[in-house]
Amino acid sequence: xxxxxxxxxxxxxxxxxxxxxxxxxxxxxxxxxxxxxxxxxxxxxxxxxxxxxxxxxxxxxxxxxxxxxxxxxxxxxxxxxxxxxxxxxxxxxxxxxxxxxxxxxxxxxxxxxxxxxxxxxxxxxxxxxxxxxxxxxxxxxxxxxxxxxxxxxxxxxxxxxxxxxxxxxxxxxxxxxxxxxxxxxxxxxxxxxxxxxxxxxxxxxxxxxxxxxxxxxxxxxxxxxxxxxxxxxxxxxxxxxxxxxxxxxxxxxxxxxxxxxxxxxxxxxxxxxxxxxxxxxxxxxxxxxxx
Amino acid sequence: xxxxxxxxxxxxxxxxxxxxxxxxxxxxxxxxxxxxxxxxxxxxxxxxxxxxxxxxxxxxxxxxxxxxxxxxxxxxxxxxxxxxxxxxxxxxxxxxxxxxxxxxxxxxxxxxxxxxxxxxxxxxxxxxxxxxxxxxxxxxxxxxxxxxxxxxxxxxxxxxxxxxxxxxxxxxxxxxxxxxxxxxxxxxxxxxxxxxxxxxxxxxxxxxxxxxxxxxxxxxxxxxxxxxxxxxxxxxxxxxxxxxxxxxxxxxxxxxxxxxxxxxxxxxxxxxxxxxxxxxxxxxxxxxxxxxxxxxxxxxxxxxxxxxxxxxxxxxxxxxxxxxxxxxxxxxxxxxxxxxxxxxxxxxxxxxxxxxxxxxxxxxxxxxxxxxxxxxxxxxxxxxxxxxxxxxxxxxx
Numbered sequence: 044x045x046x047x048x049x050x051x052x053x054x055x056x057x058x059x060x061x062x063x064x065x066x067x068x069x070x071x072x073x074x075x076x077x078x079x080x081x082x083x084x085x086x087x088x089x090x091x092x093x094x095x096x097x098x099x100x101x102x103x104x105x106x107x108x109x110x111x112x113x114x115x116x117x118x119x120x121x122x123x124x125x126x127x128x129x130x131x132x133x134x135x136x137x138x139x140x141x142x143x144x145x146x147x148x149x150x151x152x153x154x155x156x157x158x159x160x161x162x163x164x165x166x167x168x169x170x171x172x173x174x175x176x177x178x179x180x181x182x183x184x185x186x187x188x189x190x191x192x193x194x195x196x197x198x199x200x201x202x203x204x205x206x207x208x209x210x211x212x213x214x215x216x217x218x219x220x221x222x223x224x225x226x227x228x229x230x231x232x233x234x235x236x237x238x239x240x241x242x243x244x245x246x247x248x249x250x251x252x253x254x255x256x257x258x259x260x261x262x263x264x265x266x267x268x269x270x271x272x273x274x275x276x277x278x279x280x281x282x283x284x285x286x287x288x289x290x291x292x293x294x295x296x297x298x299x300x301x302x303x304x305x306x307x308x309x310x311x312x313x314x315x316x317x318x319x320x321x322x323x324x325x326x327x328x329x330x331x332x333x334x
Numbered sequence: 335x336x337x338x339x340x341x342x343x344x345x346x347x348x349x350x351x352x353x354x355x356x357x358x359x360x361x362x363x364x365x366x367x368x369x370x371x372x373x374x375x376x377x378x379x380x381x382x383x384x385x386x387x388x389x390x391x392x393x394x395x396x397x398x399x400x401x402x403x404x405x406x407x408x409x410x411x412x413x414x415x416x417x418x419x420x421x422x423x424x425x426x427x428x429x430x431x432x433x434x435x436x437x438x439x440x441x442x443x444x445x446x447x448x449x450x451x452x453x454x455x456x457x458x459x460x461x462x463x464x465x466x467x468x469x470x471x472x473x474x475x476x477x478x479x480x481x482x483x484x485x486x487x488x489x490x491x492x493x494x495x496x497x498x499x500x501x502x503x504x505x506x507x508x509x510x511x512x513x514x515x516x517x518x519x520x521x522x523x524x525x526x527x528x529x530x531x532x533x534x535x536x537x538x539x540x541x542x543x544x545x546x547x548x549x550x551x552x553x554x555x556x557x558x559x560x561x562x563x564x565x566x567x568x569x570x571x572x573x574x575x576x577x578x579x580x581x582x583x584x585x586x587x588x589x590x591x592x593x594x595x596x597x598x599x600x601x602x603x604x605x606x607x608x609x610x611x612x613x614x615x616x617x618x619x620x621x622x623x624x625x626x627x628x629x630x631x632x633x634x635x636x637x638x639x640x641x642x643x644x645x646x647x648x649x650x651x652x653x654x655x656x657x658x659x660x661x662x663x664x665x666x667x668x669x670x671x672x673x674x675x676x677x678x679x680x681x682x683x684x685x686x687x688x689x690x691x692x693x694x695x696x697x698x699x700x701x702x703x704x705x706x707x708x709x710x711x712x713x714x715x716x717x718x719x720x721x722x723x724x725x726x727x728x729x730x731x
Contacts, residue, residue: 050565050569053565053595054565057561057562057565057595061559162385162386162389163384163385163389163393163583164386164387164389164583164586164611164615166586166615168614168615169617169618170590170616170617170618173618175593175594177596181596182594182595182596184595186594187594257558257559257587258387258583258586258587258615260385260386262385262386263558266556266558297562298562301562301563302562302565302566303566305551305563305566306553306554306557306562306563307554310554
């Protein structure tokens with residue numbers, strides 16, 4: 044009985060940690076589509092750069108972890124300002140061209156990372172959070188607890204921002220109808236740049252936070268991008284509450300299926316579920332159909 | 335003002351002329367220790383996993399081979415059949431896959447004209463390479479643990495590192511003697527040749543010592559989150575968690591995450607090795623980790639090589655590096671002795687090089703009984719343990 048309880052607790056803890064990771068990865072991705080109608084194939088590469096910059100500031104420059112994380116995210120955001128001008132702004136509202144442009148950007152960023160950091164797996168060392176907590180017979184690595192806490196904070200902060208700040212309200216109006224927003228005096232370019240920067244910051248922070256739990260390689264963004272796609276398809280492209288719901292479903296579901304039946308069955312189950320969902324409800328659980 | 339401009343232009347022109355005169359002299363003097371300037375280049379292929387979890391092994395091939403090539407080139411080149419050759423490494427990434435090994439071998443053989451290859455490390459890429467190299471009579475000195483590598487492709491192929499067949503039984507025996515209370519064993523391995531071919535051999539070795547294997551599951555390459563698998567494993571009350579031949583990057587994550595989910599018993603690796611990388615990834619969570627190792631850097635014979643390595647390269651030296659260096663040394667000596675680039679003559683020469691001194695002791699080829707061909711290099715191996723973040727050799731077998 045005690046063993047079953049600790050197994051269930053461990054599955055729940057693993058699932059919660061995974062949900063937090065997925066929410067962080069997916070939030071920026073769905074934000075960019077919701078406001079700018081861009082499916083950002085470079086989202087995974089920006090996530091990867093956040094991890095790599097954090098590694099650089101932490102392991103090479105020996106900064107404390109949280110300083111390295113923040114500097115890493117800001118560095119990627121600064122790079123993002125340049126990328127926004129040349130690779131994104133020309134394609135706002137043009138989905139197909141945006142897809143091709145961001146795909147090319149993703150490949151370019153990945154191979155730039157190969158040149159800079161090589162292909163060998165790196166790790167942020169010393170491990171910033173080596174302690175392990177024990178709850179009801181299950182274990183929670185402190186690194187995962189940090190991810191859960193920060194992800195929760197970011198989601199709450201994002202909710203407050205979109206509900207109670209002028210810029211946040213402007214974002215929501217632009218997402219509904221850019222023409223009406225412009226007619227009401229909202230500067231679209233300001234909103235677009237703010238949205239883009241927020242998306243990049245979220246991706247880079249996710250990379251730096253999640254990277255301390257695993258190893259870092261230039262190709263690590265591919266898996267993050269696939270997860271982001273699965274979550275936004277589940278929850279609805281452009282829907283932030285949908286992304287959160289999708290993250291929780293995917294995180295807890297993966298943890299349960301992986302632990303009880305193994306990774307192969309979990310993968311097959313998820314893709315079958317997504318295909319069925321797309322057939323029955325193409326816009327996702329909480330999404331709206333886009334013309 | 336005009337005078338200043340004239341003076342500047344005069345100085346610039348003088349600098350350029352002096353530079354053009356001095357540069358060839360400097361180049362000539364730096365090359366007097368190397369092969370003659372017009373020496374033909376002999377490409378020596380290198381194949382290894384430069385990406386993914388096996389990246390440390392790819393670097394071992396690249397760097398071990400380059401150090402051996404540097405030794406030869408700095409001594410005037412390699413004289414074969416009356417011609418002095420400048421050796422040049424041509425290295426390709428095999429991504430630790432069979433397709434990658436086949437692609438790398440095809441490029442080396444057809445595009446680069448390489449007749450000799452060092453590497454790869456790992457059964458998947460080596461098994462991918464050998465059908466191509468065998469067909470083109472290209473000599474390969476490699477390390478893949480699958481026994482088919484010598485049984486099926488032994489003609490032009492030599493294995494330069496002891497394999498699971500050689501070290502798993504004595505290592506299981508050592509564990510039985512030193513951990514008498516341990517009864518059960520668990521394995522987590524990738525779902526390719528490692529999991530399908532090598533793990534069954536290690537399982538047999540443990541079972542021969544009376545251990546019971548209670549968990550043996552696979553994962554897809556590229557997995558980074560092992561917590562669900564590890565959680566399943568812990569339900570089976572495993573006394574010894576064996577990482578078998580997981581690549582160093584994956585092994586490091588497995589150690590780290592096993593400790594993070596609360597696994598407290600013994601973690602060993604009967605394979606690899608990649609203990610330096612495990613320590614780098616798992617940090618203090620690697621303490622107590624025991625691994626097969628094939629190199630003791632404190633060994634008297636090895637110290638010179640270790641110093642040479644660190645003079646040229648930074649970072650952790652993977653313990654496969656001296657093996658790849660030694661493989662290249664054996665190859666170059668065989669070329670000198672054979673005085674020919676003909677594959678059959680060189681193979682015959684390598685076959686008769688028992689007694690040739692290396693940092694691992696004199697060359698001794700074995701394997702006739704097990705593989706049907708005497709192309710397995712026999713060397714000692716070690717058991718290492720991580721204590722307070724440092725790797726210590728605790729036994730020599």
